[in-house]
Amino acid sequence: MQRYQGKGVFGGIAIGIIHIYAKGEQQVKRYKITDIRAEIERFQDARQTAVGQLGLLYEKAVKEVGETNAAIFEIHQMMLMDDDYLESVENIISTQQVNAEYAVAVTGDNFAAMFAAMEDEYMRGRAADVKDISERVLAILMGRDKSSVITDEPVIIVADDLAPSETVQLDKDKVLSFVTVHGSANSHTAILARTMSIPALIGTPIPLDASIDGHLAVVDGNSGCIYVDPDDETLRIMEEKLAQEKEKKELLQTLKGKESITLDGRKVSLYANVGSLADLSRALENDAEGIGLFRSEFLYLEKEDYPTEEEQFAVYRAAAEIMAGKQVIIRTLDIGADKQADYFKLPKEENPAMGCRAIRICLTRPEVFKTQLRALFRASAYGKISIMYPMITSVKEVRQIKAIVEEVKQELITKGIPFGEVEQGIMIETPAAAVTSDQLAKEVDFFSIGTNDLTQYLLAIDRQNEELEQFFDAHHPAVLRMIAMTVENAHEAGIWCGICGELAADPGLTEQFLEMGVDELSVSPGSVLGLRKVVRETKVL
Ligand code: PEP
Ligand code: MG
Numbered sequence: 001m002q003r004y005q006g007k008g009v010f011g012g013i014a015i016g017i018i019h020i021y022a023k024g025e026q027q028v029k030r031y032k033i034t035d036i037r038a039e040i041e042r043f044q045d046a047r048q049t050a051v052g053q054l055g056l057l058y059e060k061a062v063k064e065v066g067e068t069n070a071a072i073f074e075i076h077q078m079m080l081m082d083d084d085y086l087e088s089v090e091n092i093i094s095t096q097q098v099n100a101e102y103a104v105a106v107t108g109d110n111f112a113a114m115f116a117a118m119e120d121e122y123m124r125g126r127a128a129d130v131k132d133i134s135e136r137v138l139a140i141l142m143g144r145d146k147s148s149v150i151t152d153e154p155v156i157i158v159a160d161d162l163a164p165s166e167t168v169q170l171d172k173d174k175v176l177s178f179v180t181v182h183g184s185a186n187s188h189t190a191i192l193a194r195t196m197s198i199p200a201l202i203g204t205p206i207p208l209d210a211s212i213d214g215h216l217a218v219v220d221g222n223s224g225c226i227y228v229d230p231d232d233e234t235l236r237i238m239e240e241k242l243a244q245e246k247e248k249k250e251l252l253q254t255l256k257g258k259e260s261i262t263l264d265g266r267k268v269s270l271y272a273n274v275g276s277l278a279d280l281s282r283a284l285e286n287d288a289e290g291i292g293l294f295r296s297e298f299l300y301l302e303k304e305d306y307p308t309e310e311e312q313f314a315v316y317r318a319a320a321e322i323m324a325g326k327q328v329i330i331r332t333l334d335i336g337a338d339k340q341a342d343y344f345k346l347p348k349e350e351n352p353a354m355g356c357r358a359i360r361i362c363l364t365r366p367e368v369f370k371t372q373l374r375a376l377f378r379a380s381a382y383g384k385i386s387i388m389y390p391m392i393t394s395v396k397e398v399r400q401i402k403a404i405v406e407e408v409k410q411e412l413i414t415k416g417i418p419f420g421e422v423e424q425g426i427m428i429e430t431p432a433a434a435v436t437s438d439q440l441a442k443e444v445d446f447f448s449i450g451t452n453d454l455t456q457y458l459l460a461i462d463r464q465n466e467e468l469e470q471f472f473d474a475h476h477p478a479v480l481r482m483i484a485m486t487v488e489n490a491h492e493a494g495i496w497c498g499i500c501g502e503l504a505a506d507p508g509l510t511e512q513f514l515e516m517g518v519d520e521l522s523v524s525p526g527s528v529l530g531l532r533k534v535v536r537e538t539k540v541l
Contacts (some may be wrong), residue, residue: 287529
């Protein structure tokens with residue numbers, strides 16, 4: 001048995017087989033070959049396998065997200081049959097007498113560059129697709145299956161680190177736990193694990209090699225340990241703990257349908273944070289009273305090009321309908337920093353967390369912003385949709401947003417397209433917003449405090465940098481004072497104020513938050529019932 005100590009970011013026990021998640025990018029070597037025909041055949045075989053994989057992905061996607069959204073896999077299949085693409089690969093192999101991997105990589109780069117330089121916006125968007133299909137073929141040629149994460153049995157994913165664009169591709173039903181060598185507690189992998197309510201470890205010094213891949217392991221999210229090839233005694237103890245946890249979860253089920261109210265009668269709304277439609281079922285299962293943060297950027301991250309108004313409308317409308325009249329707060333896209341989508345072509349920045357991200361992108365690319373706003377307002381005719389804007393620093397930005405929103409509403413009115421009453425709020429996640437929250441409160445319908453970013457900017461501690469864990473203090477008085485001040489300013493202006501950062505789920509702070517007058521706490525779906533228990537056992541003085 002091997003034991004590795006990391007840091008638990010979500011409790012619980014997982015028992016299963018380890019699957020090492022390797023990065024999509026691979027180093028391609030160029031070497032001379034002698035048998036040209038055999039090399040071309042090797043390429044053709046890999047191409048066929050890729051076409052087959054894409055067919056399976058298409059079928060899976062049709063079931064999960066519908067035909068329109070699944071069409072991308074059909075497009076990829078067609079690209080792999082494109083004569084120009086095939087000729088280019090075969091030509092490089094035969095004229096230069098080089099290996100298939102090199103020929104595919106060069107063709108992929110050349111075609112991507114060619115598409116990227118085209119006038120037509122749609123064609124430019126195809127650059128990412130051609131890169132993707134080339135990577136798929138490369139992975140097969142190099143003996144690493146790109147879609148290998150889609151296994152039959154759920155697995156424990158062990159990785160160096162996971163970017164949001166990688167986690168979004170994982171088949172979530174097949175993931176028992178995440179264990180990463182790097183990463184920080186507030187990274188989006190950690191947030192994803194909490195949303196999925198599965199045990200997760202970060203900062204785990206575990207070798208990413210054959211000594212663990214495919215081996216049985218136990219992850220203990222409470223102690224932050226992973227046991228590889230556990231001995232009988234460890235396995236027995238962990239199985240017992242797993243059974244106890246199940247019992248605890250079942251006990252929490254008795255809180256379903258009960259009010260989130262303190263012993264002395266103070267009510268608080270317990271909402272859920274989600275990143276996709278699939279997460280909504282987790283929110284409902286756990287009796288969330290609404291959705292406090294729908295991270296809409298995940299819709300953009302799982303795409304290879306901007307999601308269209310129709311695609312977005314379908315998701316927002318479904319969210320409104322599924323939540324059946326409960327409030328659904330959708331945050332406009334918060335792309336940038338660690339959440340990168342190639343097609344946005346964001347410039348490389350020295351300091352991306354403080355760079356061109358979130359509302360700054362929306363205000364500099366009003367067409368992208370307006371497409372999302374139109375989809376959101378249209379969806380508001382089907383339920384209680386609210387809109388929330390991220391990374392606000394000033395009243396000026398809010399007024400700019402309002403002007404754009406007005407244009408969108410007028411367009412819809414002119415076209416006779418219905419929309420409902422939409423509450424509009426902002427995230428308080430920059431110190432500037434917190435400090436000027438008295439002024440901002442007069443401009444909007446609600447505040448939601450994003451403690452993940454607020455803490456990073458306030459303490460000058462990069463939330464992605466694991467080296468700084470020892471300096472990080474989620475309970476720092478500066479953070480708590482800013483929360484208190486923001487709530488007070490919100491109430492002074494007659495608006496409500498919630499918290500949707502990870503701190504909202506901290507049971508050690510619930511009493512303090514309630515004393516401050518926080519109106520809503522939005523947490524991962526799996527934390528809702530546990531928090532309701534804490535609220536119901538609390539007395540606010
Ligand atoms: C936050 O910053 O607290 C927040 C909720 O937003 P995100 O974690 O998505 O940046
Ligand atoms: Mg944030």
